[in-house]
Structure formats: structure tokens, C-alpha cells
Amino acid sequence: MNGKATTTRTKLERGRSALGPALELVHTGRAPTRAVLTSELGVTRATAGAVAAELEALGLIRVDSSPGSAAGSQGRPSHRLAVSGTGPVALAAQVHADGFRAALVGLGGRIVATAPGCVAVMADPAQVLGEVVAAGAQLLRDTGLRCVGAGLAVPSAVAEPEGTALNPLHIAWPAGAPVREIFAECVRETGITGPAFTGNDVNLAALAEHRHGAGRGAQHLLCVATGHRGVGGALVLDGRLHSGSSGLALEVGHLTVNADGRPCHCGGRGCLDVETDPLAFLTTARREPGPEESLLKQAGDLLRTEYDDAAVRNAAEELIDRLGLGLAGLVNILNPDRIVLGGLHRDLLDADPERLRAVVADRSLWGRSGSVPILPCTLAHNSLVGAAELAWQPVLDDPLAALT
Known part of the structure; x- marks a missing residue:
């Protein structure tokens, strides 16, 4: 095989090996233009153009035919990239x-x-x-x-x-x-x-938030969330879920945050799972759960609409303190660079962000100087x-x- 054919084949192979990384960059919003794609992949403009064209031919992305510049940008305009609205x-x-x-x-x-x-x-x-x-x-x-x-x-x-x-x-x-x-x-x-x-x-919520929501750009993302019942946690390290040796890592719902607390389904007592979930909030606020709506919706609605009520406010503060204690322990162990909260925990953060952040900072090993950003999840579903x-x-x- 002559040298020109070898060079052509090498370029094709290099371009095809870049298809996956290129698609992930567009998928996660980190390559809005072909110029950014070129820079992120570390390839030539021609290779980046060929990769984008291949992904477009597969029906996965859309390449604007007319180059444009983002507002306030300088330099040569670049073709904008976006995921296909009609793709698979x-x-x-x-x-x-x-x-x-x-x-x-x-x-x-x-x-x-x-x-x-x-x-x-x-x-x-x-x-x-x-x-x-x-x-x-x-x-x-x-x-x-x-x-x-x-x-x-x-x-x-x-x-x-x-x-x-x-x-x-x-x-x-x-x-x-x-x-x-x-x-x-x-x-x-x-x-x-x-x-x-x-x-x-x-x-899976943590993975979605890392790629498309409040966790985008974090290197070590901790997610803690209440579902309709109970509490769960997850850790994303360098873009990948940390699931442990057999998929069972980060069962944070069973951290003890109140030694004299409620019995937990796991056999323990005072776990996050039963001290900071929607049922715990309704019970602490002295509200009888109704059968017509989910506990998560009932708890969230109560927190948002009746926060001025003393019983509701006291319940929120109690759950915030319990949650903050659990998060501080996780910060000490995992050293994440960002925490995102979902479900009722997101609503508790919105209700009194300074209280939660202060509890975590006060109980963390590094104190306020090393406090980690705590943000609400932003993706619906x-x-x-x-x-x-x-x-x-x-x-x-x-x-x-x-x-x-």
C-alpha cells in the first residue's frame, strides 16, 4: 500500500475513533460549535468537520449550514452544533x-x-x-x-x-x-x-444532573435526594457513576443522624431514610398524610405554601439540621466538589439555604474555608x-x- 493510501486510512480511523467523544461533547452541551469541538478533541479543523458530518449523516446531530458567532465572541465564525430534534x-x-x-x-x-x-x-x-x-x-x-x-x-x-x-x-x-x-x-x-x-x-438522577443539569462541569458530584419515600445518594467521579464492587455503593439513606430517632426499615434507628424523607416532614409538622396525593407532593406543597406556620417551619429546621449532619459526614469521607439535592431536599434547600450550608460547613472537617457548593437539582424527571x-x-x- 502506498503512503498516500496509508495516510488516508489513518485519517479515517482517527476520525471514526473520535465519533463517540464528539457525540458526547455535543450531547452534554460542551461543544456548541465546530471550533469548540476541534479544540476539545485535539484534532484538525478538517477532521472535526468530517466527524460532525458523519454524526449528522447518522441522524444524531445537526450542523448549521451558515457559520455564526456567539454574542461578544471574537475570531472566525464557526458552524453551530446541536443534537438532532428528529433523531432516534x-x-x-x-x-x-x-x-x-x-x-x-x-x-x-x-x-x-x-x-x-x-x-x-x-x-x-x-x-x-x-x-x-x-x-x-x-x-x-x-x-x-x-x-x-x-x-x-x-x-x-x-x-x-x-x-x-x-x-x-x-x-x-x-x-x-x-x-x-x-x-x-x-x-x-x-x-x-x-x-x-x-x-x-x-x-440515574445523579448521572442525568451531571451531564445535563446542576452537576454539569463537576468533577466529583454527590447527589442526595428524597423519593416518594426514603432517601438515596449517588456519586459521579470523573463523569462515571461510582457504584462500588457490586453496585451497592452510596446507600446514604442508612447513615445514622439521630441515635434516638425513628426505627428504620433496614433494622437501624434514626437513619436519613426515615428522618429526612417526606413522611418524616409531614409527621414532624403534625400533618396527617392524605391518601389522594403522593407523600412527596404533599410535603413539598406544605413546605412551599405554609412555611410561615410555626409547626411547619420548626419541622423544616429539624429536617435541615438532620440532613446537614448527614451531608457533612459524606463531605468528610468523599470530598466532592459539588452537591446537588433532589426531591424534598431540594425544597428544604430553597426554604433556608443558609441554614443548611452553615450546618454542613460547621460539621465538616474543613469548616467554612473548604465548604462545598450545595445546589438544587434542575432537571424535571x-x-x-x-x-x-x-x-x-x-x-x-x-x-x-x-x-x-
């Missing part, structure tokens, strides 16, 4: 204590369509997952969009590599239910192509978006192999 989607599903929901999610974390959520979770995981996948399959038929795969978020630690729901404490599923196997079978039965994945709901991220990952790793 991932089927995302979420199960929680008060129901389930299905959605179609495109690149960029964009929710394209959602199906109305069910308000009851049956004790048979196969029945629940069959219904949520059927709802997602109907969305695909209605939209006519191509599906790259499916992801499921569940309110339980998911043991690896088996994919079993180890401790679904707040839904009536048996411990050790093979949720990944059941979910994958339901996906296959509906004719949906592409791989199927399963993960813990807070892990971040666990759904995170479930879709699982399905998108093979495409981000190798777009050509995944789609052709």
Missing part, C-alpha cells in the same frame, strides 16, 4: 412507590414524549414492568421514532452483575427480584430493538433522563457500531 430516542421507564412512568428521551437529555403515569405499583414486578414497557412501546408507535434501547430506574439498590433489586423497601416487590432480566424480556416481547439496562433511581442515559451509552461509546 431511548425508551426510559421509572418505577417508584406511587406509580410508574414511561418516556422517550432524545440526545441532550431532551424528553420527547411521556405516557401518563400509573398510580399503583403491584406486588408482581413482571406485571408492573410489562405495563410500563407497553406504555413506552405505544409512544414509539405514536411517534414513529427509532429506538436505540431502553433503561429502567427503580427505587432499590441494583446488585451487579445480576441486575437484581436487592432491597425494594418502599414497594412490595420481593427482595432479589431479577428486574433487569424481567425488563429486558418485556422489551424484547414488544419488539423494541436495542439493549435494556436497569439502575437505581438516585444513581431526572431519573427518567438518567435511565435513558444508560440506553444511550453504547451509542456514545461507538455510534457507528451501535447504529449500523
